[in-house]
Amino acid sequence: MTDQIARMRITIEDVKPAIWRRVELPLSNSLKTLHLAIQAVMLFENDHLFRFDVGEASYGLPLDNDYMAPPTRDAANIRLAKLVQRGVTTFTYTYDFGDNWRHRIEIEGVFTADAATDYPRFVDGERRAPPEDVGGLPGFEEFLDAMAKPRHPSRKSILQWYGRPFDPADISRDEIQARMAKLTKRRAYGKTVHANTKFVKP
Numbered sequence: 001m002t003d004q005i006a007r008m009r010i011t012i013e014d015v016k017p018a019i020w021r022r023v024e025l026p027l028s029n030s031l032k033t034l035h036l037a038i039q040a041v042m043l044f045e046n047d048h049l050f051r052f053d054v055g056e057a058s059y060g061l062p063l064d065n066d067y068m069a070p071p072t073r074d075a076a077n078i079r080l081a082k083l084v085q086r087g088v089t090t091f092t093y094t095y096d097f098g099d100n101w102r103h104r105i106e107i108e109g110v111f112t113a114d115a116a117t118d119y120p121r122f123v124d125g126e127r128r129a130p131p132e133d134v135g136g137l138p139g140f141e142e143f144l145d146a147m148a149k150p151r152h153p154s155r156k157s158i159l160q161w162y163g164r165p166f167d168p169a170d171i172s173r174d175e176i177q178a179r180m181a182k183l184t185k186r187r188a189y190g191k192t193v194h195a196n197t198k199f200v201k202p
Contacts, residue, residue, distance in 0.1 A: 004026070004027045004110050004112060005024045005027065005111055005112075005121075006024065006025055006027055006080050006084060008022070008025070008105055009021070009106045010042075010103050011106075012042075012102070012103055012129065012130075013102040013103065013104055014137055015140070017126075018126065019125075019127040020125055020127070021038075021123075021125035022122075024119060025119060025121075026080075027110065028080075028081060029080055029119075031052050031075040031080070033120065034052075034075075035050050038093060039095075039179075040122075040176060040180050040182075040183055041122050041125065041180065043129055043176065045132050047133075048096035049096070049097055050094065050095045051094045052075060052091060053094070054083060054088060054091040058072045059072065059074065061075070083107070089107050090104065090105065090106050090107070091105050096133075099130070099134065099135065101136075121180065121184075122173075122180045125171055127168055127171065128169070128170055128171050128172070131162055131166070142154065143166070144166075146158045147159075147165070147168075
């Protein structure tokens with residue numbers, strides 16, 4: 001049976017000009033895999049907690065001291081297919097509860113997968129995402145201002161902290177593709193191992 005894929009647009013909320021990415025994932029993938037795909041295409045480092053909010057339910061990494069009400073469910077246990085079956089078209093993803101990067105995720109459509117294409121797949125996008133630990137939206141605005149102005153009083157310290165120039169228009173497509181290729185390879189390896197173990201007699 002041919003896989004179905006969901007095409008999704010992911011936009012960081014409250015940032016202008018918009019920072020967004022479009023990705024395609026098989027409906028058999030979980031929200032945990034979507035999290036990893038977002039990390040890849042936004043060039044985040046997966047150093048912080050995350051949460052998907054879908055209607056009244058939240059999905060992420062279940063914690064013993066979970067303060068959420070209702071408690072966070074395991075993102076690895078819900079497939080994109082289930083969301084599509086429920087008629088879900090938009091939901092949110094929050095990464096790093098300190099910087100609080102909220103993303104709006106729109107399911108733009110469901111299509112038949114191309115047998116010659118590897119998934120998850122990066123399609124397109126615009127604008128570079130904020131660096132890790134930049135200090136949320138206020139910190140990112142100051143960061144951009146300092147990077148754009150050679151005489152900005154904080155430019156030297158911010159350049160030293162970040163370690164290199166920052167071009168807000170350059171999303172580093174090659175790096176995104178390399179990260180997505182690693183994710184795709186890991187998912188394919190996991191599927192192969194799972195398929196092989198089904199035929200091993202106890």
